[in-house]
Amino acid sequence: MENSFSSNALGDELPPSEEPLPVVKLGRYAPLSARDRQFFARALSLDIRTVKVRSVVQEAFGGARKLAFLLSGWACCYRVLGDGRQHLVACYLPGDTCDLHSLTAQRRNTVLVLMAGARIANISADLFDTLHQSHPAIIRALWVDAHVSSSIEREWLVNVARRSARQRIAHLFAELAWRCEAAGELIDGRFQLPIPQSDFASACGLTPSHANRILRLLHEEGLVTWSKTVVSVHDRASLETAGTFSPDYLEPGRLHATRTPRRRGDVAEMASLEI
Amino acid sequence: MENSFSSNALGDELPPSEEPLPVVKLGRYAPLSARDRQFFARALSLDIRTVKVRSVVQEAFGGARKLAFLLSGWACCYRVLGDGRQHLVACYLPGDTCDLHSLTAQRRNTVLVLMAGARIANISADLFDTLHQSHPAIIRALWVDAHVSSSIEREWLVNVARRSARQRIAHLFAELAWRCEAAGELIDGRFQLPIPQSDFASACGLTPSHANRILRLLHEEGLVTWSKTVVSVHDRASLETAGTFSPDYLEPGRLHATRTPRRRGDVAEMASLEI
DNA sequence: CGAAATTTTGAGTTCACTCAAGGATGGTGG
DNA sequence: CCACCATCCTTGAGTGAACTCAAAATTTCG
Numbered sequence: 180m181e182n183s184f185s186s187n188a189l190g191d192e193l194p195p196s197e198e199p200l201p202v203v204k205l206g207r208y209a210p211l212s213a214r215d216r217q218f219f220a221r222a223l224s225l226d227i228r229t230v231k232v233r234s235v236v237q238e239a240f241g242g243a244r245k246l247a248f249l250l251s252g253w254a255c256c257y258r259v260l261g262d263g264r265q266h267l268v269a270c271y272l273p274g275d276t277c278d279l280h281s282l283t284a285q286r287r288n289t290v291l292v293l294m295a296g297a298r299i300a301n302i303s304a305d306l307f308d309t310l311h312q313s314h315p316a317i318i319r320a321l322w323v324d325a326h327v328s329s330s331i332e333r334e335w336l337v338n339v340a341r342r343s344a345r346q347r348i349a350h351l352f353a354e355l356a357w358r359c360e361a362a363g364e365l366i367d368g369r370f371q372l373p374i375p376q377s378d379f380a381s382a383c384g385l386t387p388s389h390a391n392r393i394l395r396l397l398h399e400e401g402l403v404t405w406s407k408t409v410v411s412v413h414d415r416a417s418l419e420t421a422g423t424f425s426p427d428y429l430e431p432g433r434l435h436a437t438r439t440p441r442r443r444g445d446v447a448e449m450a451s452l453e454i
Numbered sequence: 455m456e457n458s459f460s461s462n463a464l465g466d467e468l469p470p471s472e473e474p475l476p477v478v479k480l481g482r483y484a485p486l487s488a489r490d491r492q493f494f495a496r497a498l499s500l501d502i503r504t505v506k507v508r509s510v511v512q513e514a515f516g517g518a519r520k521l522a523f524l525l526s527g528w529a530c531c532y533r534v535l536g537d538g539r540q541h542l543v544a545c546y547l548p549g550d551t552c553d554l555h556s557l558t559a560q561r562r563n564t565v566l567v568l569m570a571g572a573r574i575a576n577i578s579a580d581l582f583d584t585l586h587q588s589h590p591a592i593i594r595a596l597w598v599d600a601h602v603s604s605s606i607e608r609e610w611l612v613n614v615a616r617r618s619a620r621q622r623i624a625h626l627f628a629e630l631a632w633r634c635e636a637a638g639e640l641i642d643g644r645f646q647l648p649i650p651q652s653d654f655a656s657a658c659g660l661t662p663s664h665a666n667r668i669l670r671l672l673h674e675e676g677l678v679t680w681s682k683t684v685v686s687v688h689d690r691a692s693l694e695t696a697g698t699f700s701p702d703y704l705e706p707g708r709l710h711a712t713r714t715p716r717r718r719g720d721v722a723e724m725a726s727l728e729i
Numbered sequence: 730c731g732a733a734a735t736t737t738t739g740a741g742t743t744c745a746c747t748c749a750a751g752g753a754t755g756g757t758g759g
Numbered sequence: 760c761c762a763c764c765a766t767c768c769t770t771g772a773g774t775g776a777a778c779t780c781a782a783a784a785t786t787t788c789g
Binding site: 289341425 | 533535536541543555556557558559560563564586587590593594597598600601604605607608609610611612614615616656657658659698700702703706
């Protein structure tokens with residue numbers, strides 16, 4: 180199963196500092212014992228694959244259901260519409276679980292696309308079921324992981340529904356910068372973004388032409404530059420301001436205080452439930 | 455805990471036909487044994503509450519974390535933005551699990567709002583943890599449930615990002631009609647929609663004024679009428695056509711065939727992974 | 730019954746779209 | 760290795776859909 184590209188990392192006994200990224204990430208979501216970590220690291224090492232070029236994962240391997248963890252590179256999830264067109268609904272960075280929810284669906288709505296050079300670790304559905312019994316802490320971490328993914332998609336919805344074109348694009352860049360930083364993929368203010376501009380545009384609910392215009396604007400303003408497959412963040416603070424970005428939705432455990440406006444008939448704190 | 459309003463249903467031994475709606479619904483998502491069903495029905499009967507008026511659930515009861523199942527009436531989930539404003543991101547019908555993912559978050563991003571007359575059954579986080587050991591089938595069903603909720607939010611994203619105002623509104627009405635029908639809440643082509651028009655508008659990524667104009671248009675076209683808190687679907691087929699609606703994303707197990715267009719460098723069926 | 734929150738409607742404006750064409754890029758095959 | 764071709768990016772001009780702002784009508788709730 181091991182192939183040409185992936186020769187480093189993921190040998191047998193790993194020093195904790197070189198744990199597979201998914202283990203590190205899930206460990207931040209729920210306390211994992213050394214045994215949990217070792218078991219999960221081993222599970223991740225069973226079926227590792229590297230793709231040379233952009234690849235669509237769809238019910239390959241005779242339909243044996245798998246859960247993919249991204250070890251390096253990029254992956255995206257597209258919703259497939261009735262007419263066959265695709266809409267970008269999520270993207271994955273190293274360490275991310277890819278389309279966790281699709282594991283429980285008989286047929287899928289979506290396709291997982293691996294960008295050129297991506298390396299993934301597959302875990303079979305059977306092994307996933309086993310985890311429920313043997314390593315519940317891992318499952319608990321995966322619930323949190325699902326919650327974070329869901330939270331991100333929710334934010335994309337709010338982004339498209341409430342903000343202007345400039346805000347939307349700035350917000351998405353800010354989110355990606357934040358997530359890349361957390362994954363150690365933000366180097367010198369730059370990160371990879373190996374997707375077509377048209378997909379990026381539609382994720383923001385914009386036409387490619389208009390998105391391109393706004394990109395030029397943000398470039399001229401000195402906030403970000405997206406050239407080829409690399410995004411350079413020149414002024415991160417301004418970018419986050421421009422997108423009204425706050426990372427609260429990316430952190431499962433933290434949330435800043437907010438004033439909640441009262442509405443007609445609102446009853447605070449479930450007062451009316453107390454009897 | 456029982457209170458004035460909720461006197462019917464949910465006594466002790468229930469005939470299977472009068473199972474609580476959440477049991478019926480989860481039973482459609484994963485095979486549940488008679489013991490699973492009985493246990494879950496009993497768990498749901500422990501803490502039932504009815505609200506008289508619109509109520510906001512936020513960390514009430516001293517922060518004891520709970521999972522709410524909607525037994526009757528309406529509930530909505532709002533994302534709370536940095537400036538305190540709220541954005542509708544999900545709505546729940548009888549039988550639905552409310553904001554399942556928030557159970558795993560330390561602090562929440564969102565608020566759950568119960569509309570006047572709603573009846574919910576709370577399950578404590580502890581009991582939820584217990585289920586992992588004692589009734590894994592219920593947890594499996596909840597995974598599917600989370601997947602369906604996630605799929606709906608994803609569709610809202612696509613709705614707002616890709617469709618015109620008329621299509622968005624028609625699509626959301628079509629979705630609600632479909633879900634209400636599945637929950638037995640579509641009576642004579644009518645269903646309840648007890649939320650302000652402004653929330654509905656923002657869920658569609660529209661301003662209230664413009665949404666109102668489109669609502670008038672749809673009414674004049676004879677597709678739907680939304681008056682007070684009741685939506686009357688006059689021509690469902692046309693409504694679904696107008697919204698390019700397909701219920702594929704609401705059914706965890708089914709998916710219609712689609713043509714998937716090839717792109718530059720796409721490799722079908724993971725061919726490149728086979729070595 | 731009065732106050733506050735919604736819904737409805739209008740007029741004018743703007744942001745984002747459509748349509749179109751030229752330039753750049755990268756993969757592919759000769 | 761180079762030329763070709765498909766895809767993607769870039770830019771322009773004109774249009775239209777959805778927005779803003781404002782005010783009146785209606786409903787709901789206290």
